[in-house]
Amino acid sequence: MSLANSLASISIVLVKTSHPGNVGSVARAMKTMGLGDLRLVSPRFDDIASHEEAVALASGAVDVLQQARVYNSLPEALHDCHRSYALSARLRELGPVLQSPAVAAAEVFEARASGLNSAFVFGAERTGLTNEELQQCNRQVYIPSNPVYNSLNLSQAVQIVCYALRVEGELRTGADVPQVPNPEKRGAAAVNLATAEAVAQLQTHWLTAMERVDFLNPDKPKKLIQRLSRLLGKAQLEQEEVDMLRGFLSDVVRVADGRLYPHEAGGQRSRSE
Structure with missing residues (x-):
């Protein structure tokens, strides 16, 4: 380019x-x-x-x-x-x-x-x-x-x-200037980094899961939110990693709310009968 x-x-x-x-x-x-x-x-x-x-x-x-x-x-x-x-x-x-x-x-x-x-x-x-x-x-x-x-x-x-x-x-x-090597480069394929918007949505999802399991008190968060924001900023997450983490967090929230998958709910009814 x-x-x-x-x-x-x-x-x-x-x-x-x-x-x-x-x-x-x-x-x-x-x-x-x-x-x-x-x-x-x-x-x-x-x-x-x-x-x-x-x-x-x-x-x-x-x-x-x-x-x-x-x-x-x-x-x-x-x-x-x-x-x-x-x-x-x-x-x-x-x-x-x-x-x-x-x-x-x-x-x-x-x-x-x-x-x-x-x-x-x-x-x-x-x-x-x-x-x-x-x-x-x-x-x-x-x-x-x-x-x-x-x-x-x-x-x-x-x-x-x-x-x-x-x-x-x-x-x-420059024609005569050698390219600076990238020590973090991982192979020839381009890294699909997540956008700022995707990371912000991940952080919101993460905080929601923390509240559901009583790990975070929203009234007294101390420095937890800032530390999480700094962690995500340093991580330079790929979009696939964001998707994986959000999938996990969705399950955390589901379990914390006591919601079951359809097949789990069916099995529970059978046992009660």
Whole structure:
């Protein structure tokens, strides 16, 4: 696959962006490095991508703004992504696996070689990503900076990530540059990783089963939900694995509810007669 097609498949997701100018600057940063899939989650203004300030600061990247899609929630924006990378300078005790932009870029291109989609997620200008939003991503990307003052403008952070992706992509498609081996590659067949939406549904199913067997008290979950979310984020489950786990969880819920299979119910009636 060409560099242009690979970069075009990578999504930039902005969550709860307030300033139209930042959206325009992000579009410019993306197009400069060859990216074009911009997704907006609950922006302050519904028409933020067409705002006069956004168009002005896009400086020729208006096509990226025009193609931008708006979503009501982060899971909706990540529905077709197999890997998601949260940008945050704040380290959490139970946060996703931590990576640099360069390491994340290398992983993205390895995934793309198998046809998998990736997204980089950026939080609101003033508050960044919440713990819940961070937990919905598979990795956390940290941009090394001055520990005394590490405040990056939103578009600056996007530019750094897009640059890392561009550099990695050029290395991989250069005629004289050897391909970087993938130590996790398992044979020639592409790995059918589950999407973010499928993993989120698995987590909901898992929590339901925990409640049914009294393993989880929904009123006092402590850190169980966060730990489960982190576990699923690290696992990078294949769709077949998600299907297997959900089948098992369905049986757990069935047994906990005292429901029998038809053949079991018939056998029970025979014995009682």
